[in-house]
Amino acid sequence: MRKAFIEVLCELASSDDRIVLMTGDLGFMALEPFRERFPHRFINAGVAEQNMIGVATGLAEAGFRPYAYSIAPFASLRPFEFIRNGPVMHRLPVRIVGMGMGFEYGHSGSSHYALEDIGVMRTLPGLTIVVPADSSQAATAIRDTHDVAGPVYYSLGKDDKISVPGLNGCFELGRVQVVRQGGDVAIVAMGSISQEAVAGAAKLSKRGIEATIIVVSNFNPDPEDDLFEVLSRFRSVVSVEAQTVSGGLGAFVAYVIASRGLSCRLRVMGVRTSSDGTSGNQPERWRKYGLDRDSIVEVVLGAVSG
Amino acid sequence: MSMAQQTISPKQMRRIILSQSRRANVGHIGCCLCVVEILSALYSSVLRAESPGDPERDRFILSKGHAGLALYAALFLKGWLSEGELETFCGDNTLLGVHPEAALPGVDFTTGSLGHGLSMAAGAALAARLQGSARRVFCLISDGECNEGSVWETAMFAAQHRLSNLLVIVDRNGQQALGLTCDIIDTSNLADRWRAFGWNIAEVDGHSLPDLVDVFSASATTQTPRIVLAKTTFGKGVSYMERGISLTQTQLPVQPINWHYLPMSEHEYQLALEEVERSN
Numbered sequence: 249m250r251k252a253f254i255e256v257l258c259e260l261a262s263s264d265d266r267i268v269l270m271t272g273d274l275g276f277m278a279l280e281p282f283r284e285r286f287p288h289r290f291i292n293a294g295v296a297e298q299n300m301i302g303v304a305t306g307l308a309e310a311g312f313r314p315y316a317y318s319i320a321p322f323a324s325l326r327p328f329e330f331i332r333n334g335p336v337m338h339r340l341p342v343r344i345v346g347m348g349m350g351f352e353y354g355h356s357g358s359s360h361y362a363l364e365d366i367g368v369m370r371t372l373p374g375l376t377i378v379v380p381a382d383s384s385q386a387a388t389a390i391r392d393t394h395d396v397a398g399p400v401y402y403s404l405g406k407d408d409k410i411s412v413p414g415l416n417g418c419f420e421l422g423r424v425q426v427v428r429q430g431g432d433v434a435i436v437a438m439g440s441i442s443q444e445a446v447a448g449a450a451k452l453s454k455r456g457i458e459a460t461i462i463v464v465s466n467f468n469p470d471p472e473d474d475l476f477e478v479l480s481r482f483r484s485v486v487s488v489e490a491q492t493v494s495g496g497l498g499a500f501v502a503y504v505i506a507s508r509g510l511s512c513r514l515r516v517m518g519v520r521t522s523s524d525g526t527s528g529n530q531p532e533r534w535r536k537y538g539l540d541r542d543s544i545v546e547v548v549l550g551a552v553s554g
Numbered sequence: 555m556s557m558a559q560q561t562i563s564p565k566q567m568r569r570i571i572l573s574q575s576r577r578a579n580v581g582h583i584g585c586c587l588c589v590v591e592i593l594s595a596l597y598s599s600v601l602r603a604e605s606p607g608d609p610e611r612d613r614f615i616l617s618k619g620h621a622g623l624a625l626y627a628a629l630f631l632k633g634w635l636s637e638g639e640l641e642t643f644c645g646d647n648t649l650l651g652v653h654p655e656a657a658l659p660g661v662d663f664t665t666g667s668l669g670h671g672l673s674m675a676a677g678a679a680l681a682a683r684l685q686g687s688a689r690r691v692f693c694l695i696s697d698g699e700c701n702e703g704s705v706w707e708t709a710m711f712a713a714q715h716r717l718s719n720l721l722v723i724v725d726r727n728g729q730q731a732l733g734l735t736c737d738i739i740d741t742s743n744l745a746d747r748w749r750a751f752g753w754n755i756a757e758v759d760g761h762s763l764p765d766l767v768d769v770f771s772a773s774a775t776t777q778t779p780r781i782v783l784a785k786t787t788f789g790k791g792v793s794y795m796e797r798g799i800s801l802t803q804t805q806l807p808v809q810p811i812n813w814h815y816l817p818m819s820e821h822e823y824q825l826a827l828e829e830v831e832r833s834n
């Protein structure tokens with residue numbers, strides 16, 4: 249998604265002088281195309297994320313569209329109050345770009361994992377949140393949300409190769425994408441781990457269980473109506489996310505089920521423990537935390553039999 | 555003193571700060587009184603702004619947002635705030651809370667969380683430069699606020715980017731929320747610290763209107779951002795506040811910071827007002 253991000257940003261910036269790219273001194277082998285094409289609109293703010301968001305707020309007040317880039321926890325959690333009191337309270341079009349969703353920074357370790365950013369950012373009304381599941385959806389999403397009047401938080405993956413079958417680059421604010429149809433169980437997924445849900449569904453199909461897969465890729469506005477409509481046909485629902493279970497996708501699905509009076513049962517798959525100090529590559533992390541395709545199969549089997 | 559300066563007199567500002575604080579029965583009086591001359595200088599003759607909504611106006615960020623009432627007084631005397639609006643200060647459903655909100659015309663940025671305003675000011679200054687505009691940006695911070703690490707993030711950023719259109723004023727009243735700055739985080743060598751961060755330093759009497767106007771109006775002579783260390787007296791203009799005495803809460807120790815928190819009794823209000831009325 250990182251390549252898609254910079255390509256689309258260059259494309260947008262070529263016809264929109266308001267776009268400025270700021271970085272907290274990260275983005276090696278990623279941001280160079282923008283820096284080379286638009287050197288006067290590229291600002292390395294140094295390793296100082298609070299200041300970066302504050303400067304972005306001042307730029308946006310004067311009419312700019314600043315994109316503030318860093319690794320996701322540094323872009324979101326460190327300057328959280330500056331985001332709240334800045335672009336959110338002022339309703340300004342600052343774009344915060346958090347790179348490396350979930351466990352994507354693998355061997356870099358727990359400081360670099362983005363397991364809380366969606367839950368934390370969802371607490372801010374007025375902040376649009378975009379969590380693409382693959383590169384082609386990221387490209388559409390970045391293009392389509394360029395003109396959102398208020399602030400946007402993008403949670404993006406580094407991986408340019410992940411592709412979620414059936415998604416076909418579709419994205420719409422306030423809507424979900426249904427990438428697979430099946431009548432036995434609904435799996436709701438968010439981010440690049442959606443590919444595990446699709447792979448898990450293929451395994452389930454071989455065992456005679458057909459799953460509908462819903463990809464949630466944005467919040468604020470929350471895709472409540474879409475989710476209600478799809479989930480109303482199911483008795484069993486499983487949500488999957490590479491996030492802690494507080495405030496993220498599972499919490500959202502639970503809210504829709506409870507507030508709309510649906511009778512389905514939800515199993516939330518997410519991270520429930522704090523770091524034990526270990527690290528590993530993303531597939532290993534998904535397995536360790538019970539979020540990989542085989543874990544999804546296991547949880548779904550339990551859901552449909554229970 | 556020009557006619558323009560006379561339109562926003564420190565005396566009128568103090569009168570408003572006292573009467574509104576009394577009506578609303580709120581504190582933060584001492585920290586409003588000590589920035590009166592700074593705001594008077596800015597809004598009388600320094601800030602270039604035709605109207606609060608003029609995109610080419612100079613920007614002002616009250617990063618020490620707890621002095622919001624002093625800003626409202628200046629905006630009222632400038633004619634950007636009506637008497638009816640001013641009278642809602644600290645009322646219900648008002649845009650005039652203790653700390654300023656950008657939703658109120660005339661307030662450029664919402665503040666209240668110390669250490670935040672300066673970074674937005676740097677952004678505003680960078681924006682002016684990128685747009686080729688002669689806009690200037692002024693930001694008032696407090697000495698206690700310099701405890702915040704984010705202030706120094708911006709100090710480095712603004713120096714690196716040579717934001718000479720940014721002028722920061724430090725209200726050096728020597729007080730912070732639980733006592734004296736020298737007892738909590740000593741900032742007595744603030745000039746050396748900012749100089750080391752690459753800023754152009756000026757030190758000034760924060761109650762001398764002509765000196766403040768001069769230093770704020772001076773054109774930048776270097777490509778560095780500028781900082782004005784303005785020595786002020788907490789509770790300036792009301793002698794019992796300057797001395798740190800509460801006439802009603804007599805159990806409190808004598809310390810200026812009392813008037814960061816206390817509202818005035820009617821007796822205290824009348825004494826304060828008389829003293830302000832007697833002043834020049």
